[in-house]
Amino acid sequence: MRYHTPTSFADAAAIAAGATGTLRFLAGGTDVLVQMRAGMVQPDDLIDLKHIPGVDQVVQTPDGGWKIGIAVPGIVLGGHEGLVRDWPGVVEGMSLVGSTQVQGRATLAGNLCNGSPAADSVPGLIAAGAMVTVTGPKGSRDIPVEAVPAGPGKTTLAKGEVVSSITLPPRGKNGGDCYLRFIPRTEMDIAVVGCAVSLRLDGDKIVEARVALGAVAPTVILSEAAAQAIIGTTLDDAATAALAKAAEGAAKPISDKRGTKEFRIDVAGVLARRAAQIAYDRAKGPSKGSQA
C-alpha cells in the first residue's frame, strides 16, 4: 500500500488519476480504517487529505452560507454556533454518527462518499440543498449533494475526482430543518430509516420544503411529492397525513437484517411527520413555536 499526503486537491486528484489499483481517500478514516482492519478493502493507494490547508475549517461564504472543509469532524460541527443556529438538522444528523470517539474524526464528506444509503448526515444535507465542490484532473465543479451517491458503497465521481468542500446555502429568514432516524437502540446503531425535512415559512404557511428519506432505497431519496404535500399548508393534521402518505409512497426499501420492507415504509411516514413538525417549530422560532 502506498500512503500519500498531498498538500493540494489538485495534487490529490493527480495522484488519484494516476492510480491503477484500489484507491481510497482518507479524511476522518472512520469508515476506511475499519474496512481495512476488517479485511473488506485493501487499498493499493491511500490518499490522506488532511495535509491540505483549510480542510479543517468552517468559513462563512459572502452570501451568508457555510463552507465546510472535508476534514472537519462531527464534534466541531456540533459545537459551531453559526451552523447549529442555521442548520440544526444538518448538525444533528452528523452528531448521530458513531460514538464520541468517532465524532472526533468522522466527517460530512466521508459520510457522504462512503456511499451508505443509511448515512445519517446525508438526508439533512440534501434537504438543506447543500452543494459539494468536486476537484478532478480538469479542475473543479459544483454539484448538489444528491448527485454524489450512486448506490451502496458507490459514488458518481469520476476517476481522479475528489470532494474538496461542502457548502450549505444561506439559511435566510423563517427557516427550520430537522433530521430524525429510527434505530432500535438509543445510539451506536445504524439508521433503519432516516428522514430530514427543511422548510421555510411565510407567517404560518410553508412556502418552501424539501424532504429527504434515508435507508429506504439504494440512495437517499429527495421526494418532491412529500414536499408538495406540505407546501402551502400550515402543517395541519391533513397536511401531515398527506406527508406521511407521500413519504410511504416514495420509500422503496428492502427487507434485511435491520428491518422489514413493510416496517421501513410505515416508519418513513412516521418520521416524515415528526421531522416536519420539529422543523416547523424551529422555523417559527422559540418564542412563537409550540413546545414539542
Next chain:
Amino acid sequence: MARDDVKTGYKLIGTRPNRPDGLDKVTGRARYGADFSLPGMLHAAVVRSPHAHARIVKIDASKALALDGVKAVVTRADLPTGLTGEDLNLQDNTLAGDRALYDGHAVAAVAATSALLAQDAARLIEVTYEVLPHVTDVDAAMAPGAPVIREGVADYSVPEGMHGNVARYMEFGHGDVEAGFAAADIVREHTYKTEATHQGYIEPHACVGQMGEDGRGEMWVCTQGHWYIRRMSAAVLGIDAANLRVTPSEIGGGFGGKTTIFMEPLSLALSRKAGGRPVKLVMSRSEVLRATGPTASASMDVKLGMKKDGTITAGQVYFRMQGGAFPGMSPIGEALPCAFACYDIAALKHEAVEVIANRPKAAAYRAPGSPMAAFAVESLVDEMCRELKLDPIEVRLKNGATNGSKSSYGPVYNVIGLKETLEAAKDHPNYAIPLGPNQGRGVASGFWFNHGGETSVSLAVGEDGTATVMIGTPDIGGSRASIGLMVAETLGIPYEDVRVNVVETGALGVNEPTHGSRATFASGKAAVEAARQAIAEMCRRAAADWGIDAEAVEWKDGAAHPAGPNAGKHPPMTIGEIGSKMGSTGGPISGHHEVTAEGVGASFGTHVVDVEVDPETGRTTVLRYLVVQDAGTAIHPAYVEGQYQGGAAQGIGWALNEEYVYGADGRLQNPVFLDYRIPVASDLPMIDTVIIEVPNPGHPYGVRGVGETGITPPLPAVASAIAGATGARIRSLPCSPPKVLAAIKAAKG
C-alpha cells in the same frame, strides 16, 4: 422468621470494600488474554468456512507457506485420530474434519511472524469445498425432508422414528396432568420461540501457546476454567494433561462462554510445528460471533390449567432446542427442570428433544436453558393472569415453591427465598407507580440451581501476619473480593491483609471452572476451611509457646487467646507475631482444602419491569426495572447488585433486540456489534435492586450463588410488559420493533 443457624454481627461480611482488581483495570495495567507476549512469539490466523455445510475436498497451503515469515500451517491432518465422544466433538470443532458444519467453522490455521502476515497467509490457503444442503432453524432441522447433517448423532434416549438430526430426548414429571387440566377453569396452550444469543463478553478469546516437539507445553489464556482448557486441549492434541501448564489471564467477561475450548489447541499445534516458538491467537469480534458458543435457540410448547382463583392445576411443556452442529450442547437438561422450578404444582409433564443444526457449537450462557424455559412458562402464566384479571405476584405467591416443597424436578427444597422475593417485589414502590398511555408492567420469577463442584484451595500465612489465598476459579464477578472478605472475617484480620490470587494448573488440585454460580460459594467455602486449618495450626503454635494444650487456645480478632482462666494468663498472640516466628516454631503455616462442594442453595428472583412502547414504530423503552433476588448472604453487596443488574441487562437485550440472523445461504448475517444489538448504556435505566437474604444452611456464611438467576426473568417480564402496553403478545423473541409494530397492527385488525 428467626433461624437458629443464621449468624449475624459480622465485621467484614456485608461491607463494600474496594475491589482488588479495580485499580489495575481502570489504569489499563490488568493483563487480559491478548496482553501477554513472549520473545520470539508468532501470531496466528484461522481459515474459516464461508459455507454453512460443505465437504472439504482439498486444502492447499503451498502459497501461504511460500511467504517469507510464515512458519507453520496446521490442518486436521496434524491432529491425532481415534478420539471418541465429546473429545471428538471438541476436536471436530477445533478444526473441521472432512466437513465444515457451520459458517465460520475453522478449517486451517497459520502462524507467521506478524499478525498481518498471518492474515495475508490465511487468505492464500486455498480450500476447495463441495457445498452441501444445510439447515439452521430448530423446527426446520427436525421437519420431514430436512437434510441429516451428521449421521448417528442420536443417543440411546431418542425414540425410534424421530428425525436423524434429533440427538437426545428427555421426559419426566409427576401427577396426573389430564386430571389437572380437567379440573382447571381455563386451559391455555401456546408455542414460544427464542433465538440464539451470544454472551457478548467484551474481551474476545485470546491465548498464547507454546509447545515443544516433546509434547510439553504452556498456555496463557483468557478462560473461566483453566483445568478444563488443559484437559480439553490435551485430549484434542493427544498429549498428557500433566505436560500442559495453563495460566489464566484477567478476564473481560465470560458468562459461561469461556468454560470450554474453541481455538486454544491451535496455538499449541502451531507452536509444536514451528519448532516450539510461542504462538499468539486472538479472535476478532466476527470470529467470536461466528465460531464461539452462543446459547441455543428454542421452540417450546406450553400448556397450563388454571382455576379462576389463580390455582395452577397442571402444566405440560415440550421443548425443542438446537445447540449447533454437535450433540449434547443444547441445555434441554437444564431447561426442563427450570421450567416449573418456581412453582409447586400437583401435576407436571416435561418433554424435550435436542436437535442439531448448521450453527456454531453452543456453550453455556448464564443459567443455560432457564431463560428460555422462563420465557415460555412465565409468559403463559402472565397471559392467563391477564385473562382472569389476577395479580401476577399473588398468583405466584399462591402457587410458589417454598421450604419443604418437592421441586418440579424431584428434590425437596430445603430453605429457599422465592416467596420473600415476591413479597418484597409487591411491597416495592415501583409496583405501585401508576402507568401512563402506551406503558405496561411485566412481572416474572426465575430460578437457578447453583453448583458446587470440584474445588481445591490453599492458604498461606505470611511472616507479617497477612494471608495469601490460592484459588483455581477465575474471577468473573467479584469472587476475589468476596473470598477475601470471608477469609479475613474467619481469620479476624483486615480485608486489606488478605490477597486472593487465581493460580495456574500446576499450583492446585483440579478445579472446575467458574460456572454454575459456584466460585464464591465453593471456592469461598474451601477457603474458609483452609483458613480454619491455618487457625488450628496457629493455635497449636501459641499453645506450644505458652506450654498449654492446643485445645486450651481459642482464636478471635486475629490472635490466639487462652481459652478461659484454667489456660493461664497469657497476652494474646497475634497472627503477625505467630507469622514472624513460624520458621523457628515448626515451619510455614498454611491451610488447604479440597472437596466436591455440597450444600448448594438455589437462588430465586422476581423482576418487575415497566416499558413504554411507541405505537407508531413498535420501539420499546424500558422505563424502570426492579430485580429482587435471594443472595443467601450478600458477602460484598455491591458485587451482588452488579450481578443482578448485569443479568437483567443481558436478559433485556435478549428480550428486545439480540438475535442470530441467518441468511438463506446459512451464513450469519450480523457477526458485528453494529448489527448484533446488545443494549448500550443509554438503552437502560438504572436497574433497581433489592437483595433478599435467606442464608443457605450449606455454606459457613450462608452464601448462595447469585450470578445466573438474574438473566432468567427479563425475557418473559419484558414481553409481558409489552403486552400490557400494546395488547399485543409477542411469543417469539426478540421483541424487535418490526415484530412489535406488526403485532400492534394485527391486534388492531
